[in-house]
Amino acid sequence: xxxxxxLVLRQEISLLILILLLIILEIFIPHNKKxxxxxxxxxxxxxxxxxxxxxxxxxxxxxxxxxxxPLIHFFKNILNLGVLVVLLQAADWINEKILxxxxxxxxxxxxxxxLLGLYFMISSGDFLMFYLGLELxxxxxxxxxxxETSKIKSSEAGIKLILSSALASGISLFGISLLYxxxxxxxxxxxxxxxxxxxxxxxxxxxxxxxLGFKISLVPFHFWTADVYEGAPxxxxxxxxxxxxxxxxxxxxxxxxxxxxxxxxxxxxxxYALAILTMFTGNLFALRQQNMKxxxxxxxxxxxxxxxxxxxxxxxxxxxxxxxxxxxxxxxxLAAFGVVQAISLxxxxxxxxxxxxxxxxxxxxxxxxxxxxxxxxxxxxxxGFFGKFFLFTAAASNGYYFLVFLxxxxxxxxxxxxxxxxxxxxxxxxxxxxxxxxxxNYMRLGLIITVIGILLLGMYSPIYDYIYSLSxxxx
Amino acid sequence: MFLFIYGQxxxxxxxxxxxxxxxxxxxxxxxxxxxxxxxxxxxxxxxGLIQLGMAINLVFAYFKERAVNDAIMLFLRDEVWFKDxxxxxxxxxxxxxxxxxxxxxxxxxxxxxxxxxxxxxxxxFFISLIILSTGVYxxxxxxxxxxxxxxxxIAVIPMYLLIGIWGTGPxxxxxxxxxxxxxxxxxxxxxxxxxxxFNSGADGGALTFNILExxxxxxxxxxxxxxxxxxxxxxxxxxxxxxxxxxxxxxHASAPTAVSMLHAGVxxxxxxxxxxxxxxxxxxxxxxxxxxxxxxLAAFGVIYGAFAxxxxxxxxxxxxxxxxxxxxLVLFALLMLNKTAWNxxxxxxxxxxxxxxxxxxxxxxxxxxxxxxxxxxxxxLLKVIPFISAxxxxxxxxxxxxxxxSGFVAEMNIxxxxxxxPDLFYRVATVIAVSAIVVTAVYVLRVxxxxxxxxxxxxxxxxxxxxxWYEKTGILLMLLPIIGIGVAPLWLSEMIMESIQPFIQxxx
Numbered sequence: 004x005x006x007x008x009x010l011v012l013r014q015e016i017s018l019l020i021l022i023l024l025l026i027i028l029e030i031f032i033p034h035n036k037k038x039x040x041x042x043x044x045x046x047x048x049x050x051x052x053x054x055x056x057x058x059x060x061x062x063x064x065x066x067x068x069x070x071x072x073p074l075i076h077f078f079k080n081i082l083n084l085g086v087l088v089v090l091l092q093a094a095d096w097i098n099e100k101i102l103x104x105x106x107x108x109x110x111x112x113x114x115x116x117x118l119l120g121l122y123f124m125i126s127s128g129d130f131l132m133f134y135l136g137l138e139l140x141x142x143x144x145x146x147x148x149x150x151e152t153s154k155i156k157s158s159e160a161g162i163k164l165i166l167s168s169a170l171a172s173g174i175s176l177f178g179i180s181l182l183y184x185x186x187x188x189x190x191x192x193x194x195x196x197x198x199x200x201x202x203x204x205x206x207x208x209x210x211x212x213x214x215l216g217f218k219i220s221l222v223p224f225h226f227w228t229a230d231v232y233e234g235a236p237x238x239x240x241x242x243x244x245x246x247x248x249x250x251x252x253x254x255x256x257x258x259x260x261x262x263x264x265x266x267x268x269x270x271x272x273x274x275y276a277l278a279i280l281t282m283f284t285g286n287l288f289a290l291r292q293q294n295m296k297x298x299x300x301x302x303x304x305x306x307x308x309x310x311x312x313x314x315x316x317x318x319x320x321x322x323x324x325x326x327x328x329x330x331x332x333x334x335x336x337l338a339a340f341g342v343v344q345a346i347s348l349x350x351x352x353x354x355x356x357x358x359x360x361x362x363x364x365x366x367x368x369x370x371x372x373x374x375x376x377x378x379x380x381x382x383x384x385x386x387g388f389f390g391k392f393f394l395f396t397a398a399a400s401n402g403y404y405f406l407v408f409l410x411x412x413x414x415x416x417x418x419x420x421x422x423x424x425x426x427x428x429x430x431x432x433x434x435x436x437x438x439x440x441x442x443x444n445y446m447r448l449g450l451i452i453t454v455i456g457i458l459l460l461g462m463y464s465p466i467y468d469y470i471y472s473l474s475x476x477x478x
Numbered sequence: 479m480f481l482f483i484y485g486q487x488x489x490x491x492x493x494x495x496x497x498x499x500x501x502x503x504x505x506x507x508x509x510x511x512x513x514x515x516x517x518x519x520x521x522x523x524x525x526g527l528i529q530l531g532m533a534i535n536l537v538f539a540y541f542k543e544r545a546v547n548d549a550i551m552l553f554l555r556d557e558v559w560f561k562d563x564x565x566x567x568x569x570x571x572x573x574x575x576x577x578x579x580x581x582x583x584x585x586x587x588x589x590x591x592x593x594x595x596x597x598x599x600x601x602x603f604f605i606s607l608i609i610l611s612t613g614v615y616x617x618x619x620x621x622x623x624x625x626x627x628x629x630x631x632i633a634v635i636p637m638y639l640l641i642g643i644w645g646t647g648p649x650x651x652x653x654x655x656x657x658x659x660x661x662x663x664x665x666x667x668x669x670x671x672x673x674x675x676f677n678s679g680a681d682g683g684a685l686t687f688n689i690l691e692x693x694x695x696x697x698x699x700x701x702x703x704x705x706x707x708x709x710x711x712x713x714x715x716x717x718x719x720x721x722x723x724x725x726x727x728x729x730h731a732s733a734p735t736a737v738s739m740l741h742a743g744v745x746x747x748x749x750x751x752x753x754x755x756x757x758x759x760x761x762x763x764x765x766x767x768x769x770x771x772x773x774x775l776a777a778f779g780v781i782y783g784a785f786a787x788x789x790x791x792x793x794x795x796x797x798x799x800x801x802x803x804x805x806x807l808v809l810f811a812l813l814m815l816n817k818t819a820w821n822x823x824x825x826x827x828x829x830x831x832x833x834x835x836x837x838x839x840x841x842x843x844x845x846x847x848x849x850x851x852x853x854x855x856x857x858x859l860l861k862v863i864p865f866i867s868a869x870x871x872x873x874x875x876x877x878x879x880x881x882x883x884s885g886f887v888a889e890m891n892i893x894x895x896x897x898x899x900p901d902l903f904y905r906v907a908t909v910i911a912v913s914a915i916v917v918t919a920v921y922v923l924r925v926x927x928x929x930x931x932x933x934x935x936x937x938x939x940x941x942x943x944x945x946x947w948y949e950k951t952g953i954l955l956m957l958l959p960i961i962g963i964g965v966a967p968l969w970l971s972e973m974i975m976e977s978i979q980p981f982i983q984x985x986x
Contacts, residue, residue, distance in 0.1 A: 384628060414661075415662040422657065430642040467562070
């Protein structure tokens with residue numbers, strides 16, 4: 004093994020260097036120029052994101068513990084883009100609220116560490132690496148959720164996140180140990196050959212599933228979601244809802260489609276039931292939410308239910324549609340979260356009632372929100388429609404017409420509550436409407452990227468073709 | 479001028495249909511720069527005029543092309559969109575779509591004239607209106623199920639904003655109800671479309687969304703039985719099929735005038751068109767299996783709508799229920815599965831489109847002058863606003879099927895066709911549906927009697943504003959075709975008949 008082999012790890016190494024640079028920089032930046040941290044961190048991460056687009060071949064390291072291929076690499080790029088947008092949207096908040104408390108650098112270091120964990124998690128080739136990645140991605144998030152120390156709810160969110168994730172990863176670890184016990188290995192490739200459908204394996208699989216189900220916030224592992232989203236800083240809520248969830252979906256997909264493929268007849272039924280439960284619970288709970296963050300929390304639970312429709316297939320089509328959907332979902336959800344963040348930062352208002360008459364005062368912001376929500380609801384011609392249509396096509400290709408039917412019923416239910424926000428912004432007028440304000444540059448850039456994504460990702464078909472060509476890797 | 483371009487340049491000729499999407503989109507872009515009501519309405523009017531010009535040009539181009547080309551669809555164009563799903567941007571028209579495109583262009587332009595004084599958020603209003611019309615145009619020219627579905631939803635969703643922002647009465651409730659019911663229907667339709675798609679390879683070919691390709695495939699009987707009701711209901715909800723019609727009266731009553739016109743005049747036609755082009759054409763055995771069930775629903779809708787219209791006192795509700803009745807007749811005629819009835823169904827779609835749009839335009843004018851739509855509070859309008867009232871009488875007569883107007887030609891065809899079925903079930907259903915004509919006469923004449931005749935009920939009515947030039951233009955755009963189709967239906971009927979031919983062969 005020579006030193007060039009480490010180039011396989013270049014995304015991880017580059018991010019690690021970034022983290023270390025920021026820590027060192029913290030020492031040298033004078034006290035009155037702390038805002039430089041924000042600029043430097045975003046700039047460096049932007050370079051890191053761009054550099055990530057340099058293509059990567061199939062490779063594995065450390066005897067198969069770490070592996071990568073074009074699809075995994077592409078997914079890391081998606082995560083990078085998402086984090087970049089999250090950071091852009093968070094920049095003003097950090098400038099105004101966090102730098103005073105002298106916690107600017109730590110914010111970036113924690114976010115990047117969590118992202119590093121996700122990298123390792125989706126690149127893992129055995130359960131040990133997987134578990135390390137999972138933990139590395141979760142622990143910093145608990146600290147970040149409790150970042151607004153002045154708010155009680157934020158601390159509550161941190162505690163809730165750490166306790167429930169500890170429980171979930173404990174259960175998951177137990178599941179892994181059972182899988183190890185029955186197959187005699189923790190390496191994915193060995194397990195695939197050795198696995199047999201015994202009761203113990205099934206139990207192990209279900210318990211393991213629970214750990215990832217928690218991160219994706221599938222019902223019945225979703226109870227933390229709304230409370231944590233509500234209490235945590237908005238950028239962390241959006242990170243949780245798109246980045247961490249997206250990565251968890253991705254690794255779950257890889258594991259189900261390769262390692263646990265021999266047990267497909269078992270997990271098929273499980274995914275089927277969870278999809279129905281998750282869609283209905285998420286959608287029905289979202290109907291009555293007044294707080295925008297809780298609203299988006301339940302909406303993101305429902306979206307996870309839709310993703311399961313692709314997961315149930317176990318085919319290349321399923322892989323492609325899931326990755327495509329997650330990509331679109333990241334942009335759509337970040338558009339919605341971005342607007343919530345901008346308004347919350349400017350006025351401190353977070354309820355749906357406060358959005359009444361927003362179009363008359365802030366037309367552009369309302370339009371961004373509308374695009375984001377239409378994309379989440381799956382209305383053409385914005386990207387979300389294509390993502391959902393293809394997911395449903397994937398499920399229908401395996402003959403799950405009834406599941407697709409239930410899903411479209413849910414799409415209609417979800418349309419109702421997305422339209423409630425549109426109603427508040429466009430249909431209503433209010434004397435206490437949020438007055439006109441101008442966003443700072445970082446926030447505007449963050450919103451513009453999401454809008455471009457929402458408009459382009461759907462109608463510009465080569466993106467889907469590219470993802471489809473990459474997804475042959477796992478099938 | 480358009481004819482000239484059509485004859486000279488191949489590229490333009492091939493793109494003669496895509497222009498129906500491009501021009502409205504350009505209009506929307508131009509509207510983004512509009513500063514006030516005047517510039518917004520002028521832009522919208524110019525866009526509407528160009529679209530009307532294109533539609534008229536298309537009629538001539540169609541006849542010219544039809545003379546030398548006997549393909550099912552003309553002016554075909556096909557671009558690959560998502561190659562893994564075999565989704566294409568695939569367009570083409572036959573006589574039916576050409577007629578409906580002309581209807582759309584006329585109603586949109588009339589709608590712009592009727593909204594001449596739209597003071598609240600004019601720019602946004604015209605943008606939503608034109609996006610809606612883009613969806614409708616796109617729907618009528620698509621021959622790819624996916625593209626068609628995309629345009630279908632694009633046509634529906636602006637309704638929420640149009641009714642919600644510019645509507646009257648319980649606008650939020652109506653807008654939500656309408657949007658959810660139509661989008662719910664399109665969700666059901668999605669399952670149907672996926673079902674058709676995954677069975678389109680039944681003969682060993684590749685899966686495809688292309689309607690013309692699928693029509694050649696023998697989809698397995700079981701699949702046809704399963705997916706026909708989904709596809710049918712998915713489209714028929716927007717065509718106001720009986721138990722799913724409830725969005726329509728509320729939606730129409732709350733919508734602003736131009737939106738009611740466009741919605742009842744054009745958008746509801748998507749239902750009948752989709753049923754005809756997708757559900758029945760692609761799933762012929764499913765149609766035969768299920769037609770009895772939907773005939774019952776449609777016939778009941780015809781009679782139910784007519785009786786409901788008798789009982790209403792709100793003008794818009796009367797007209798909305800009359801639409802339920804008339805469009806029930808369209809679905810009824812389509813399910814009769816013969817050439818004459820189908821010809822009648824398409825003619826009825828067109829005739830109802832003009833007629834009901836005209837009604838809503840007139841109701842809007844009456845309402846803006848008298849500030850009420852309650853017929854018990856109106857009276858003697860013929861004396862104070864003669865032009866509007868006289869037109870109302872004409873529209874009413876067309877609606878009850880008086881010879882000389884479009885309604886007669888359509889209904890005549892429908893009932894002659896329907897009666898050709900010898901067995902008892904069809905006969906009874908036809909008799910029930912025919913009897914609605916009598917009821918129609920009752921509610922039309924009742925309104926005319928109460929509202930237009932008699933003494934002027936309210937002093938304030940004596941000083942009503944005279945009809946303005948833009949209102950007259952809007953009215954004439956609707957009125958001329960009604961009389962035109964009534965007096966000289968043959969060219970239209972011919973255009974429709976020869977387009978029905980391949981469908982007849984496919985279904986029967």
